Amino acid sequence: MSQTDLVEIVIHGRGGQGSVTAANLLVSAALKDGNKGLQAFPIFGAERRGAPVRAFARISENEIHLRSEIYSPDIVIVQDESIMDLVDVLKGLKDDGKILINTRKSPKDFPFSKKYNVATVDATSIALKYDITVGGIPVVNTPILGAVPKILSKVTLPSIQKTVMEKWKGTAGEKNVKATQEAFDTVEVDT
Amino acid sequence: MKKYKVITSLSYPQEGAMGKTGSWRVFRPVLDVSKCVKCLRCWIFCPEGSIKRNKDNSVEINYDYCKGCGVCSNVCKVKAITMDREAKKE
Amino acid sequence: MTIMIDTGNYIAAKAAVMARPQVVAAYPITPQTTLVEGIANYVANGEYKGEYICVESEHSAMAACIGASETGSRTFTATSSHGLLLMHEMLHWASLARLPIVMCNINRVIGPGWNIWTDENDSIAQRDTGWIQFYCSSNQEIFDTIIQSFKIAEHEKIVLPVMINYNAFILSHTSMPADIPTQKEIDDFLPPFKPHWKLDVNNPVTHGNIIGTAYYEHIRKGMQDAQDHAKKIIKDVAKEWERQFGRHHGDLIEYYHCDDAEYILISTGAIGAESKAAINNLRKEGIKIGLARLRVFRPFPEEEIRKLAKQSELIVIDRNISIGSNGAFYNEIKSALYGVSDTKVTGFIAGLGGKDVPYHDIETMCKKAIKSKKVNNSQIWFGFDGGE
Numbered sequence: 001m002s003q004t005d006l007v008e009i010v011i012h013g014r015g016g017q018g019s020v021t022a023a024n025l026l027v028s029a030a031l032k033d034g035n036k037g038l039q040a041f042p043i044f045g046a047e048r049r050g051a052p053v054r055a056f057a058r059i060s061e062n063e064i065h066l067r068s069e070i071y072s073p074d075i076v077i078v079q080d081e082s083i084m085d086l087v088d089v090l091k092g093l094k095d096d097g098k099i100l101i102n103t104r105k106s107p108k109d110f111p112f113s114k115k116y117n118v119a120t121v122d123a124t125s126i127a128l129k130y131d132i133t134v135g136g137i138p139v140v141n142t143p144i145l146g147a148v149p150k151i152l153s154k155v156t157l158p159s160i161q162k163t164v165m166e167k168w169k170g171t172a173g174e175k176n177v178k179a180t181q182e183a184f185d186t187v188e189v190d191t
Numbered sequence: 192m193k194k195y196k197v198i199t200s201l202s203y204p205q206e207g208a209m210g211k212t213g214s215w216r217v218f219r220p221v222l223d224v225s226k227c228v229k230c231l232r233c234w235i236f237c238p239e240g241s242i243k244r245n246k247d248n249s250v251e252i253n254y255d256y257c258k259g260c261g262v263c264s265n266v267c268k269v270k271a272i273t274m275d276r277e278a279k280k281e
Numbered sequence: 282m283t284i285m286i287d288t289g290n291y292i293a294a295k296a297a298v299m300a301r302p303q304v305v306a307a308y309p310i311t312p313q314t315t316l317v318e319g320i321a322n323y324v325a326n327g328e329y330k331g332e333y334i335c336v337e338s339e340h341s342a343m344a345a346c347i348g349a350s351e352t353g354s355r356t357f358t359a360t361s362s363h364g365l366l367l368m369h370e371m372l373h374w375a376s377l378a379r380l381p382i383v384m385c386n387i388n389r390v391i392g393p394g395w396n397i398w399t400d401e402n403d404s405i406a407q408r409d410t411g412w413i414q415f416y417c418s419s420n421q422e423i424f425d426t427i428i429q430s431f432k433i434a435e436h437e438k439i440v441l442p443v444m445i446n447y448n449a450f451i452l453s454h455t456s457m458p459a460d461i462p463t464q465k466e467i468d469d470f471l472p473p474f475k476p477h478w479k480l481d482v483n484n485p486v487t488h489g490n491i492i493g494t495a496y497y498e499h500i501r502k503g504m505q506d507a508q509d510h511a512k513k514i515i516k517d518v519a520k521e522w523e524r525q526f527g528r529h530h531g532d533l534i535e536y537y538h539c540d541d542a543e544y545i546l547i548s549t550g551a552i553g554a555e556s557k558a559a560i561n562n563l564r565k566e567g568i569k570i571g572l573a574r575l576r577v578f579r580p581f582p583e584e585e586i587r588k589l590a591k592q593s594e595l596i597v598i599d600r601n602i603s604i605g606s607n608g609a610f611y612n613e614i615k616s617a618l619y620g621v622s623d624t625k626v627t628g629f630i631a632g633l634g635g636k637d638v639p640y641h642d643i644e645t646m647c648k649k650a651i652k653s654k655k656v657n658n659s660q661i662w663f664g665f666d667g668g669e
Contacts, residue, residue, distance in 0.1 A: 014215070024456050028286050031458060038286060041455035044398060044635070050215030050258065065558045067418070067451050067551035068639035086214050137217070200394025 013079035018141035107190030146180030147187035216259030226271035233263035294319025296427035303354035306345035343371035353476035362389035376411030381434030398635020533582035542571030559643035628660035
């Protein structure tokens with residue numbers, strides 16, 4: 001590790017679920033909270049709808065020199081629970097690492113909650129509740145971001161909401177802001 | 192299969208080089224055999240070779256590799272293939 | 282100034298438009314596509330008011346830029362990999378005609394086998410075209426270098442085209458923050474282009490006519506002199522930028538912990554940035570090592586390399602290879618030292634085909650080079666086939 005305050009985040013999802021957008025929104029929010037070192041990037045390659053994909057984010061108070069992939073994240077975000085049958089989302093996660101999962105279950109329902117700090121939020125239901133859908137499919141990337149400030153102090157909910165309003169103006173923005181608020185209020189964090 | 196010794200960018204045919212791409216599917220093609228007229232349009236148009244042609248020209252869908260693109264359903268003249276939402280695993 | 286968080290390509294598009302080129306001609310190719318898409322967005326929203334020409338190939342893109350530049354227009358384009366290779370003939374044309382065209386090249390692997398990830402073989406293959414070549418390592422550096430490049434290219438002592446290279450995906454598709462100056466600040470730094478020659482009906486000239494052997498030599502020598510001048514002018518422009526905007530990414534080279542270094546690592550682009558993390562870790566272990574990140578490959582910073590060799594052993598990482606010889610940087614560094622220094626130069630080939638080169642691999646390479654007492658005359662393929 002080259003800088004002590006660096007936080008490395010891996011977002012797992014499926015192609016088309018907006019994992020890269022989530023990473024971009026997250027670092028834009030982190031900028032508002034005074035972080036200067038920021039990176040958001042996709043797994044490099046052809047985008048394939050439905051295929052398991054990863055997006056990456058790095059957040060630090062200082063300039064980041066790293067340009068390589070993230071191999072041992074501090075935080076893992078799982079946008080689609082079904083990915084966990086296909087991909088080892090815990091791969092490389094640091095011993096004191098945190099994992100945020102979009103699920104109806106509670107942290108205790110995951111056997112690895114004994115080792116890692118697990119947080120759960122039902123982002124799919126939140127997306128449906130606020131009608132955040134594309135072609136009838138719930139879009140969970142902004143709702144799940146609302147839960148992130150509960151596990152990462154470098155980013156605050158107001159910054160996430162401001163960023164969301166900049167990206168989607170008007171009612172679309174407002175729906176997304178409400179969804180982030182609900183995710184923030186309902187996320188279950190295993191302590 | 193013949194393998195060449197020269198090191199260059201040759202790919203040899205093999206089933207499922209990218210793994211079981213069926214896991215990418217959001218919509219699942221479901222064939223109603225009673226409607227099928229064995230015209231083989233789905234077999235011709237499937238971009239992934241995921242439709243198997245039997246000796247009697249009946250067809251089967253290989254769900255291990257079908258990505259659920261819906262081309263087969265679209266080209267079927269008798270609407271024997273419907274696209275159903277993939278059941279969520281709980 | 283405002284901070285923009287975006288990908289290298291979108292930040293490059295912003296810089297290109299803020300430089301106010303009268304003409305942009307480009308053809309899309311992965312991973313450059315979002316750059317020209319970015320410029321198209323600025324056309325759509327009215328921010329870019331110049332001529333945006335969609336052409337049918339990269340060869341045509343450069344031909345259109347040449348035509349535009351010959352009439353006295355400031356001109357920009359962008360490409361990558363096979364697109365750059367298709368331009369090859371026109372690249373010579375642009376530099377021999379002394380046209381200060383500015384181009385971004387997103388360093389991407391050459392096929393077959395088909396691969397859209399990064400290495401430097403595309404631009405290294407254009408080494409002898411007479412273009413000035415920059416290699417960037419961050420989105421901020423991409424922005425700053427594009428603006429600076431117009432000033433360098435159009436300088437009366439240079440009048441040569443400039444190619445700004447940066448890594449496919451690692452920079453082109455990674456969002457990072459960049460300070461964007463105001464349009465007025467950019468305009469003050471980069472006044473409108475005053476052409477040094479142009480096709481003008483009021484002052485008729487023909488260009489590209491047949492010329493004899495003796496005069497042709499003058500054309501080549503003129504280009505060589507211009508590249509020599511560029512060594513100083515690139516430094517001056519970087520200093521002027523620093524005075525105005527407070528940022529300095531290095532000039533021909535960026536130095537990082539070089540002052541007391543017994544060993545100096547030389548690398549470029551994204552590996553150059555990642556190398557800083559490796560240097561920090563190696564320094565913590567008590568190894569006196571520094572980094573010289575090569576920003577400019579043409580003109581080649583020979584004097585600077587000789588200075589570094591006086592105090593330190595050199596370690597070179599090439600993300601390119603001249604098949605049948607060595608990596609381009611390794612070869613040219615050794616050539617610069619001929620007759621001046623016997624210092625040990627250890628070379629590695631790494632990251633071809635876009636293979637990730639993380640800081641711990643760079644640390645391993647450095648340690649390997651430091652440990653080895655024998656002088657190798659060829660490079661080590663680091664991590665080849667899973668080995669070290």
